[in-house]
Amino acid sequence: MLRFLRFRMMFNKTVGRWLDAKGPCSDVIVSSRIRFARNLGGILFPGRAGSAEREEIVQRVEAALQKLSIYNPDRFVANSDLSELRTKYLVERHLVSPDFARMVAQRAVFVSSDETLSVMVNEEDHLRMQILASGFDLAPALAELQSLDEALGSALGYAFSGRLGFLTACPTNVGTGMRASVLVHLPGLVLTREIEKVLRGAFQIGLAVRGLFGEGTDTQGNLFQISNQATLGKSEEEIVQSLNKIAAEVVGFERKARTYLLENLRRDIEDKVFRAEAILRSARLLNSHEATNLLGVLRLGVACGLLTGPGQTRGSAPTLGAVNELMILCRPANLQVFYDREMNQGERDALRAELVRSRLEEKADSR
C-alpha cells in the first residue's frame, strides 16, 4: 500500500514546470536541458558491475540525495517499482533516457517534484543528472546543475582524471561529461523547406540534431533537439555559449520564416492551423502520431496569434503551455497513467481524443 501511494505521487496528471512556456523565446524553444554523466570512484561502470555492486551504487546515491533539501523519498523510485509502463511514462516526460528504459536490474531514478531535475542511477554511467528549464535558458540550468553536482560529488567521490576530466563509460562523454540541448519547434523552417539547410549548418559546427525522443526518432510535430557533441577540451560554460549562439540563430531563422509565411502564404498557414484545431476539437479517435503532429501545427498557430483573430469564434485560444502539456499527456504511457489504467490502442485513441477535446474546451470556457 505504501508503494502504491508512492506511485500516486510520482506518476501524476500534471506535467513538469519546464513545459509551462514561460521561459525566454518559448515561441520557438520549448525547453533547455543540461545533463552531466558521473561515476563513483573505485567501482566498475554499470555495464560491467555485478548486481551487488549495482545495488550498492543505488544505495549510495540515495544516501547522498537524502542529505539534500530537494530530497523526497516518494520521488526516488527503484527498479522494483519501475514497470514497463511507468518507465515509458518517464521517457515520454524526458525524465529518463530510452536506454534507461531498456535496462532491467538495479536501477533507480530521482525526480524533483516540479520535474525540472532528475537523477538516473545505473544507466550507462552510475549517475546521469539533468536540469530541464522552460524556454531558452541554458546558463541558469547549468548553474543549477553545477550546484547539485558539487553537493553529490563531495558526498560520493567521482571518478576523475586530472588529464581527461570526468571518466565515463563511453569515451564520447569523457571530459565535462556534459550534454547541453535545446528542444526547438521549427514548423516555419519546415514549411519554407529551409530546415535541411539550417540543420546542416548546426551539424557542421559540431552540434547534433535529433527528433523529439533522441537519436533515431523521427521529427514528429516539427520538434527537434539540438545538442553539443564535444565534451572534451572545452569548459562547460564554453559549450553553453556555443550552443546559445547557434540556438539564437535558429530562433531568428524560425521567426523570419514564420513572418515570411504570414506575409506571403497567410491563407495556406491559416488553413493548416484551423484544420488542425478543428480536428483536435472534433475527432473521436486520435492516434499518438497524428495528435503530436496536429498539436505541433496548433502550437504554430498559437505562437503566431492566429487563433485570437476576429475569425475565431470558438472561445479563447489555448496557451503555448497548454499545447506543450497536451503533447506530453497524449503520449501512450502518459495517457494510461492519466486515466489510471492500461489500455489497448483503440481505447487509447478514443481517450486521447476525449482528453484533447476536453482540454481545448476548458480553455475556451475559461475566457
Add this chain to the structure above:
Amino acid sequence: MLRFLRFRMMFNKTVGRWLDAKGPCSDVIVSSRIRFARNLGGILFPGRAGSAEREEIVQRVEAALQKLSIYNPDRFVANSDLSELRTKYLVERHLVSPDFARMVAQRAVFVSSDETLSVMVNEEDHLRMQILASGFDLAPALAELQSLDEALGSALGYAFSGRLGFLTACPTNVGTGMRASVLVHLPGLVLTREIEKVLRGAFQIGLAVRGLFGEGTDTQGNLFQISNQATLGKSEEEIVQSLNKIAAEVVGFERKARTYLLENLRRDIEDKVFRAEAILRSARLLNSHEATNLLGVLRLGVACGLLTGPGQTRGSAPTLGAVNELMILCRPANLQVFYDREMNQGERDALRAELVRSRLEEKADSR
C-alpha cells in the same frame, strides 16, 4: 445586354428542386431521373447532319417548346450563349451531358425554371429530354416526361419504327429511347465493404453503375448512379418497375449497413463525421475533390442524426438538402458562376472554403 440578362436568369445561385431532399428515401437516394432520346423524322441524326440542318432542328424544337406552358425564352440557350464555363456549369448540375459539353456547333438546351426538366437539342440525338425528381420517385417522373414527350412528339413528328420503336443515333437507345436512373449515396456499403457485392448484383441483372458524373468518373462522395441498360423489348413502365425493385433493395442494404455501423462502430463513424464537419467549417482552402468527399461524409452524419446529439454544440445541423446543394455549388464551374467571375484553382479553393463555411454557419445561426 439582353443576352447578358438571359444569362443572369439561366445561370444562378440556387440549385434545382430535385436536390431539396424532400422526396422519398432521400436519406439514401438523392434523385431519380428519366431521360428519353428522340429524333425528328426525315432529318439526319446530328452527327451526320450539316450545319444548316442542325440549325433547323434547333429552330423547330424551340418552336415546339414555345407552344408549351413551361416555355420561357430566357431559359432556352443556344450554342452562341454556351461558353465552356457555362456548359460545364450545366454538366455539373446534371442538366446537360458531358457529351453535349464536348460539342461545339448548333446545339441548344432548354431548362425549366426549377431545373427539374431539361431538353438538349443536337446532342447524339436531335432531342434528349429528362425529368429529375427529388429522392426515389421514378414513376411520377416517367409520367411527367411522357406528357412532355407527347406534346413535343405531336408537334415535331418523331422518327419511329413500328417494329423497333423510337429510332436513335446509337443502337443501344433504340426502342423506348429511355434511360432511367437513380443517384444513390452509399457510404454505409462502402464502409462495410459490401459495395462491390451489391453493385455486382445490380450489374448482373442488367443495370449499369457509374460514378457521380456518368461513365468513367470515379465515385466521389460515395455517390453512384444506377441505371437501366436495355431499351428494347420492354415497356417504359417495365423498365421503371425493374429499377424500382433493385433500387429499393439497395436502399434496404444501405440502411442496414448504416444501422450496423452505428451499433458496432459508432465511435469510428462519429470520428469520420465530426472530422468532416470540423474541416468543412474551418478550412481556408478546399479543392473540389476533397469538398465532395467531406460533404459525402457529412451527408451520412446528417442522415444518421449524428449532428443533432448532445455532443454537438456548434449550432443546429445542416439539412440533407443543404448538403446536396453544397455538393453542386462546390463544383468548379458552379463556384465561378456563383461568384460571377472566372478564377484560377487557388482562388476557387479559397472561395469554395468560404462558401462552405458561410453556408454551414448560416444553418447554425438559424436555429
